[in-house]
Amino acid sequence: MSAYLKNPAAWQESWDRQQEAFMPDREERFAAMLNAVAAVTDGDEPRLLDLAGGTGSISLRLLARFPRARVTVLDQDPVLLAMAESSLRDRGTVVDADLSDPGWRAKLPGEPFDAVLTATALHWLPPERVGALYAEVREVLRPGGVFANADHMEDEGLPGLSEKLRAHRDRVREARYATGAATSWPRWWELAGADEQLAAKAVERARIYPEKHHDFEWIPPATWHVEALRTAGFREAGILWRGGTDAAVAGLK
Numbered sequence: 001m002s003a004y005l006k007n008p009a010a011w012q013e014s015w016d017r018q019q020e021a022f023m024p025d026r027e028e029r030f031a032a033m034l035n036a037v038a039a040v041t042d043g044d045e046p047r048l049l050d051l052a053g054g055t056g057s058i059s060l061r062l063l064a065r066f067p068r069a070r071v072t073v074l075d076q077d078p079v080l081l082a083m084a085e086s087s088l089r090d091r092g093t094v095v096d097a098d099l100s101d102p103g104w105r106a107k108l109p110g111e112p113f114d115a116v117l118t119a120t121a122l123h124w125l126p127p128e129r130v131g132a133l134y135a136e137v138r139e140v141l142r143p144g145g146v147f148a149n150a151d152h153m154e155d156e157g158l159p160g161l162s163e164k165l166r167a168h169r170d171r172v173r174e175a176r177y178a179t180g181a182a183t184s185w186p187r188w189w190e191l192a193g194a195d196e197q198l199a200a201k202a203v204e205r206a207r208i209y210p211e212k213h214h215d216f217e218w219i220p221p222a223t224w225h226v227e228a229l230r231t232a233g234f235r236e237a238g239i240l241w242r243g244g245t246d247a248a249v250a251g252l253k
């Protein structure tokens with residue numbers, strides 16, 4: 001990249017507030033996932049793949065906890081990747097790749113990873129692709145490495161309560177927007193597009209994600225993901241964290 005953004009920390013902060021408006025317990029799930037990384041590496045220079053990592057939210061938190069970590073952020077959004085690149089500079093690698101194409105692995109640095117973490121992203125992929133991706137992720141992990149995916153994953157036993165939890169979360173989010181505590185998703189993208197350093201990348205992004213792109217969302221329960229991880233060949237698969245309508249599933253290679 002020719003020039004780093006002037007204010008990546010401010011963009012990261014506003015991204016975090018915008019995302020927390022959807023997931024008030026976002027930091028809790030991140031902490032649970034980082035604990036899993038610590039557990040399989042003793043925190044000793046963990047090598048992390050931050051899959052569909054956007055601005056590098058997970059990588060930045062791992063580096064804050066383990067400054068000698070080696071992180072790779074993979075995503076296809078040029079705006080978010082510019083933010084990741086500017087925040088990480090020489091502390092990590094940024095890879096531009098589309099996870100709907102199995103060829104994404106060829107773009108990675110050669111070494112296997114101790115951990116692959118992803119959050120709030122894979123619900124944009126169709127079911128058959130998520131299952132195949134789990135097997136591909138397993139291949140880039142070293143034996144004993146861990147994968148975790150945090151996303152919306154309801155508990156099938158609680159359909160009524162889940163609906164109420166979602167409605168409650170929506171009310172809290174609207175209140176945050178009304179007071180300016182958080183920026184809405186469309187407003188955040190408007191601000192990014194208006195930034196002189198990001199404007200051209202926002203145009204590029206619009207080609208990758210046409211307006212209706214996010215109308216497709218596939219949100220199976222956590223049990224579906226656990227089964228898919230087992231089918232993908234993970235030695236162990238289960239629920240690492242749960243909070244209301246969301247969960248983080250994990251697989252151990």
Ligand SMILES: C[S@@+](CC[C@H](N)C(=O)[O-])C[C@H]1O[C@@H](n2cnc3c(N)ncnc32)[C@H](O)[C@@H]1O
Nearest residue numbers: 052053054057075076077098099100119120121
């Ligand atoms: C809501 S963001 C979450 C980013 C980050 N994990 C976080 O929690 O801050 C979802 C990310 O998934 C990425 N994504 C969605 N589909 C993708 C694909 N096919 N290939 C690569 N990245 C993808 C988007 O570009 C976006 O950065």
